[in-house]
Amino acid sequence: MSVQTIEQAGITPTFVAANTDGVSVVNNGNTYIEVINSHTQAHTVTVDHPGTVDGLAVADLTISVTAAQTRKIGPFSARFNQSGANYIHVNFDSVTSLSVGAFRIA
Known part of the structure; x- marks a missing residue:
C-alpha cells in the first residue's frame, strides 16, 4: 500500500478497501x-509484531474499530517492521465496509 506524505499545504487523502490478505x-x-x-x-485491526524477547513472542498490536468509526493508528516504531524489512503488516478480522489509508508527516 502506498504511503501518502502530508505536506504543510495538506493533502486530499485516499483510501482503499481492506484486503483479506492484509496490507503491507x-x-x-x-x-x-x-x-x-x-x-x-x-472490526479488529492487527498490526503484526515479529519480535521476540528471550525467545518469547511479543504480542501483536490489536485495535478495535467500532461501528461507523474512523480511527488513526500509529505511528509505529521500527520494532513493528517485519524481520529484515522496512515495512509493517496489518491484518483485518473482516474486510466488510472497511477502508484503509497510510500516511506520514513530511
Whole structure:
C-alpha cells in the first residue's frame, strides 16, 4: 500500500478497501494508518509484531474499530517492521465496509 506524505499545504487523502490478505506499509517510524469502518459492527485491526524477547513472542498490536468509526493508528516504531524489512503488516478480522489509508508527516 502506498504511503501518502502530508505536506504543510495538506493533502486530499485516499483510501482503499481492506484486503483479506492484509496490507503491507513501508514504515519509517513516522507512519500511521487510518481505518474507516462503515459497517454496523466493530472490526479488529492487527498490526503484526515479529519480535521476540528471550525467545518469547511479543504480542501483536490489536485495535478495535467500532461501528461507523474512523480511527488513526500509529505511528509505529521500527520494532513493528517485519524481520529484515522496512515495512509493517496489518491484518483485518473482516474486510466488510472497511477502508484503509497510510500516511506520514513530511
